[in-house]
Amino acid sequence: xxxxxxxxxxxxxxxxxxxxxxxxxxxxxxxxxxxxxxxxxxxxxxxxxxxxxxxxxxxxxxxxxxxxxxxxxxxxxxxxxxxxxxxxxxxxxxxxxxxxxxxxxxxx
DNA sequence: GGTCTGACTAAAT
DNA sequence: GATTTAGCCAGAC
Numbered sequence: 814x815x816x817x818x819x820x821x822x823x824x825x826x827x828x829x830x831x832x833x834x835x836x837x838x839x840x841x842x843x844x845x846x847x848x849x850x851x852x853x854x855x856x857x858x859x860x861x862x863x864x865x866x867x868x869x870x871x872x873x874x875x876x877x878x879x880x881x882x883x884x885x886x887x888x889x890x891x892x893x894x895x896x897x898x899x900x901x902x903x904x905x906x907x908x909x910x911x912x913x914x915x916x917x918x919x920x921x
Numbered sequence: 922g923g924t925c926t927g928a929c930t931a932a933a934t
Numbered sequence: 935g936a937t938t939t940a941g942c943c944a945g946a947c
Contacts, residue, residue, distance in 0.1 A: 852928090
């Protein structure tokens with residue numbers, strides 16, 4: 814058995830996020846059967862490889878709370894805008910419209 | 922092996 | 935209504 818840790822699951826979910834959509838740490842944590850483990854999700858993404866579109870993961874209010882970990886301050890925002898997501902002041906516009914819930918989209 | 926931290930969330934004050 | 939604390943779990947020191 815491999816170390817299918819929290820990390821791998823978080824990465825997997827992040828990779829499942831369709832372009833032009835974003836999700837929240839809580840949603841991912843909830844998908845991991847631990848809605849209270851949202852911190853683990855963010856922390857896992859802290860070490861996320863470039864293969865993981867962590868820029869599509871934001872906090873519950875759609876704020877790019879993790880952009881500070883990205884190379885460059887506007888990188889995360891531009892990545893989202895590149896996918897058609899409107900971002901303003903570190904916060905996703907139409908967040909409710911682009912919100913992608915794994916527990917809902919995958920288990921629907 | 923105990924302690925701390927960490928890209929969050931929600932309740933309490 | 936805004937700020938603070940508490941809770942969660944897993945890795946790093």
